[in-house]
C-alpha cells in the first residue's frame with residue numbers, strides 16, 4: 299500500500315502548508331446535507347445547540363462521516379471550535395468502509411497509522 303501512504307504523506311505536507319484541512323460551517327436544521335464540500339466540517343444546530351457534526355471522509359473515499367455531539371449520545375464527540383478551526387475528541391475511527399482513523403486538531407487531520 300505504498301501508494302496510499304504516499305498520498306497521505308503528500309496530503310499532510312500540503313495541508314500543513316495550506317493552513318488547515320477543515321473549517322467549521324454552522325448549519326441550522328435537522329437534515330445533514332447529502333454532499334459536504336471538502337475542507338468543511340458541518341456543525342448542525344438545533345435551536346442554537348450543536349447536535350451533530352458531519353464531514354466528508356478525509357481519505358477521499360467519498361463517504362460522509364457523522365459525529366454525534368449531543369450529551370448522552372453513544373458514541374459522541376466533543377467539538378471545540380477555535381477561530382473557525384475544529385478540534386474533535388476522541389479520534390474518529392471508522393469501523394465501516396475505509397476504516398480511516400484520524401484525529402482532528404485545530405483544523406488539521408492527523409492520521410493514526412495502523413500498527414502492523
Ligand SMILES: [Zn+2]
Nearest residue numbers: 355357359396
Ligand atoms: Zn474514507
